[in-house]
Structure formats: C-alpha cells, structure tokens
Amino acid sequence: xxxxxxxxxxxxxxxxxxxxxxxxxxxxxxxxxxxxxxxxxxxxxxxxxxxxxxxxxxxxxxxxxxxxxxxxxxxxxxxxxxxxxxxxxxxxxxxxxxxxxxxxxxxxxxxxxxxxxxxxxxxxxxxxxxxxxxxxxxxxxxxxxxxxxxxxxxxxxxxxxxxxxxxxxxxxxxxxxxx
Amino acid sequence: xxxxxxxxxxxxxxxxxxxxxxxxxxxxxxxxxxxxxxxxxxxxxxxxxxxxxxxxxxxxxxxxxxxxxxxxxxxxxxxxxxxxxxxxxxxxxxxxxxxxxxxxxxxxxxxxxxxxxxxxxxxxxxxxxxxxxxxxxxxxxxxxxxxxxxxxxxxxxxxxxxxxxxxxxxxxxxxxxxxxxxxxxxxxxxxxxxxxxxxxxxxxxxxxxxxxxxxxxxxxxxxx
Numbered sequence: 001x002x003x004x005x006x007x008x009x010x011x012x013x014x015x016x017x018x019x020x021x022x023x024x025x026x027x028x029x030x031x032x033x034x035x036x037x038x039x040x041x042x043x044x045x046x047x048x049x050x051x052x053x054x055x056x057x058x059x060x061x062x063x064x065x066x067x068x069x070x071x072x073x074x075x076x077x078x079x080x081x082x083x084x085x086x087x088x089x090x091x092x093x094x095x096x097x098x099x100x101x102x103x104x105x106x107x108x109x110x111x112x113x114x115x116x117x118x119x120x121x122x123x124x125x126x127x128x129x130x131x132x133x134x135x136x137x138x139x140x141x142x143x144x145x146x147x148x149x150x151x152x153x154x155x156x157x158x159x160x161x162x163x164x165x166x167x168x169x170x171x172x173x174x175x176x177x178x179x
Numbered sequence: 180x181x182x183x184x185x186x187x188x189x190x191x192x193x194x195x196x197x198x199x200x201x202x203x204x205x206x207x208x209x210x211x212x213x214x215x216x217x218x219x220x221x222x223x224x225x226x227x228x229x230x231x232x233x234x235x236x237x238x239x240x241x242x243x244x245x246x247x248x249x250x251x252x253x254x255x256x257x258x259x260x261x262x263x264x265x266x267x268x269x270x271x272x273x274x275x276x277x278x279x280x281x282x283x284x285x286x287x288x289x290x291x292x293x294x295x296x297x298x299x300x301x302x303x304x305x306x307x308x309x310x311x312x313x314x315x316x317x318x319x320x321x322x323x324x325x326x327x328x329x330x331x332x333x334x335x336x337x338x339x340x341x342x343x344x345x346x347x348x349x350x351x352x353x354x355x356x357x358x359x360x361x362x363x364x365x366x367x368x369x370x371x372x373x374x375x376x377x378x379x380x381x382x383x384x385x386x387x388x389x390x391x392x393x394x395x396x397x398x399x400x401x402x403x
C-alpha cells in the first residue's frame with residue numbers, strides 16, 4: 001500500500017471534481033471531513049476559534065485546489081495539512097518572543113497528536129464496514145481473529161486480510177496527513 | 180521520540196493506531212452536526228465569491244435597463260441584412276410549395292440559420308449545435324438542450340442576444356423540448372448571438388448574466 005492517492009472510489013471522485021472546480025465537491029468534502037477539521041480546531045484553539053479555522057480551511061482548500069494532486073494525496077490528509085499550518089501560524093502570531101522554526105514546541109506536538117487521533121478516527125469510520133468491524137472487535141473488544149471470524153461469519157483468512165488492509169490504510173492516511 | 184507515551188512516534192503499533200482512533204472518535208462525536216452545517220454558508224459565500232473560469236472571460240452582458248434606446252429600423256438596416264434576406268427567401272420557397280425541400284429537408288421546413296454554442300462554464304456540456312428553420316412562416320430554433328447538468332433552485336433559459344447594443348429576446352425556459360419559437364415580431368438579423376443562461380428562481384425576468392453556453396448565429400447556406 002504505497003499508493004498515496006485515494007483508494008476509496010467516492011473519495012477519488014470528490015478529489016477530482018474538486019480540482020476541476022466543482023462547487024458541489026467542496027460541499028461534499030465539507031460534509032465528509034468538516035467534523036474532523038472542527039475537532040482538531042476545537043482541541044487546538046477552542047470551539048469559537050474552531051469555527052473560524054474550519055471555514056478558513058475549506059476556503060483555502062477551494063482557492064488552492066489547483067495545487068492538490070488527487071493521484072498523490074488524499075483529501076482528508078490535505079485538509080488536515082492546511083489546518084495544521086493555520087494553527088501553527090496563528091499560534092506563532094500569538095507568541096511574544098520570535099521563535100526558531102527548527103525548535104519543536106510542546107503546543108505543536110500536542111496539536112499533532114490530536115490531529116493524528118482525529119484523522120485515524122475518520123479514516124477508520126471511512127473504511128468498509130466489514131473491514132472496520134474486524135478491527136474494532138479485535139482491538140476494542142479484545143476478540144481473537146478466530147473469534148472475530150466466528151462472530152462475523154467470515155473465513156479466518158478473510159478476517160486476517162481485512163485487518164491487514166485496514167491497518168495499512170490507517171497507516172497510509174497517518175503518513176500522508178503528517179506531511 | 181521513540182517513547183510510546185505520546186501519540187506521535189514515528190511508527191505506532193497496531194494497538195496504538197486503534198487506541199488513537201478511539202480517542203479521535205470521542206472528539207469527533209463531541210461535535211454537533213447542526214452547528215457544523217451552519218458553517219457551510221460562510222464557506223460557500225467566501226470561497227465562491229470569485230469563481231474561477233475554465234475558459235476566457237465571458238463578455239459582459241448589458242442589462243435591459245442599462246441599454247440605450249435604439250432606432251430599430253435603422254439598426255436593422257445596419258446589421259446582418261442577409262439573415263432577413265435568407266428568411267424572406269425561405270418564406271418564399273415555402274409559399275411556392277417547396278418541392279425540393281420536402282425531399283431533402285423534411286416537410287415544409289426551410290433552414291434559416293445555424294449556430295454553435297460553446298461552453299462558458301466548467302460544468303457546461305461540450306459544444307451544442309442547432310439551427311433555425313422556418314415552417315409555415317413561423318421561425319423556430321431547433322436545439323437539443325436536454326442534457327444540461329441538473330440545477331438546484333434555478334432553470335436554464337434560451338436567449339437571442341445583441342451583445343454590442345445590449346438587446347435581448349428570451350425564447351423561453353429550457354425544457355424537454357428541442358423546439359423554441361422565435362416570436363414573429365423579432366428580426367433575427369438584429370440578434371447575432373444565441374445564449375443559454377442559468378436563471379435563479381428569484382422572480383427577476385431579466386438575463387441573470389450567468390451564461391452556460393453561447394455562440395454566434397450564421398446564415399444557413401443558400402440552397403441551390
């Protein structure tokens with residue numbers, strides 16, 4: 001799974017339509033990933049600032065859509081990247097002392113952690129429902145792969161490949177959105 | 180960096196991936212959907228304020244109100260007298276009986292003009308061609324506009340335009356038909372352009388200025 005473009009056909013469609021300038025595609029992207037951006041903004045800056053952040057991220061996504069390559073990136077990762085840049089820019093504006101760009105700041109890593117968590121949650125909920133179930137049952141409910149296979153009435157091999165595929169997808173999304 | 184206490188190591192374990200996802204899910208669930216929905220209007224208003232154009236800029240369309248009054252008789256003589264001539268010739272052929280036309284062009288219709296409309300918006304279909312014919316003294320536009328993309332709270336309308344002087348005539352809303360009647364009083368020679376606009380259902384009968392297709396009208400080739 002080294003391909004970084006979207007594998008979900010619906011996501012691919014949104015990505016290509018967005019780049020082509022389809023306004024409905026921005027609306028779809030917002031309805032699908034707006035919650036994720038808002039959650040990141042809420043943790044980073046509070047609920048009111050999250051509203052502003054969410055709006056400016058989607059406006060910026062629309063304006064810079066020509067720079068997004070659907071074959072190389074995934075829309076949620078790209079949106080999170082825009083959000084993180086804005087959060088960092090806002091945070092730096094509010095710091096009293098000019099800072100060295102190379103120095104890692106605790107705020108930055110906390111925001112990164114939140115972004116990672118939200119991105120993963122979104123990616124998990126975007127997975128095929130069966131694939132998602134195999135992961136949730138194993139990792140959240142503590143079932144073995146054999147128990148998952150019985151519970152979902154699937155061959156053990158299918159459960160294993162679903163889990164492998166799902167985890168690979170989560171890692172891909174995480175890697176891309178970390179930019 | 181390699182410690183696993185913070186969800187930001189380089190390579191998280193599978194357990195960590197799912198644990199982070201669970202943390203994230205709680206944050207996602209804490210967001211009210213209705214509140215999110217209300218943010219959309221602000222995004223759309225700002226983002227679509229300066230919509231990009233896929234093609235060259237659309238010529239400014241003067242509105243009915245801003246156009247100066249025109250001496251129609253004089254203007255008619257100045258503009259495209261050929262279209263009037265072709266129409267007159269067409270009418271004559273129809274009057275004489277149109278034996279040639281019935282075999283070649285179908286019963287009693289006489290070509291007056293043809294046109295090709297090019298897309299003006301990214302969501303427009305490819306080029307659309309059509310023709311204007313005369314039938315029993317009535318002129319009509321034959322064009323298939325049934326494949327335009329669906330619209331929300333808007334409809335398409337077909338127009339004859341004179342971009343230079345801001346004159347325009349509506350041929351009506353676009354529907355399932357492929358036939359639009361040109362009012363008898365309209366001098367086709369005065370309207371060199373045909374246009375399809377997107378009209379919001381706002382009760383304003385004038386051209387919205389938002390065109391999806393537009394092209395020049397050319398006289399039909401003189402027959403035999």
